[in-house]
């Protein structure tokens with residue numbers, strides 16, 4: 001699951017998956033929509049409070065990332081807050097489809113930033129910039145013709 005939140009006035013994106021309390025959690029510091037520093041924890045194998053909510057884990061990761069990257073936070077007194085993010089995919093009749101998945105090998109129909117989901121956890125989900133008409137790249141480590149691609153942000157002006 002990908003969500004964004006603010007902490008100390010800075011914007012972060014988190015990507016977490018797995019059973020509650022045992023998730024693998026990534027956070028990324030966002031500046032002008034670009035990902036900068038990244039910090040992660042695997043709650044299955046690394047020491048942490050498995051009763052803590054995901055919000056607390058995000059805060060803990062921020063508290064490691066901020067000094068490591070020497071981030072000059074915008075508002076040191078501001079707490080944690082989830083951010084409302086535009087739906088990942090929006091069609092023009094007003095209906096929203098947030099779980100749209102595109103398959104490898106098919107041509108891209110919407111230019112933008114996608115998240116590639118690989119099989120068997122051999123690679124973490126990662127962002128891919130795709131231009132309409134280009135085919136979604138294959139991965140020779142994925143079975144069943146993966147990865148699958150999830151549209152994160154439509155961006156018609158994106159140029160490779």
Ligand SMILES: [Zn+2]
Nearest residue numbers: 118139141142
């Ligand atoms: Zn793969």
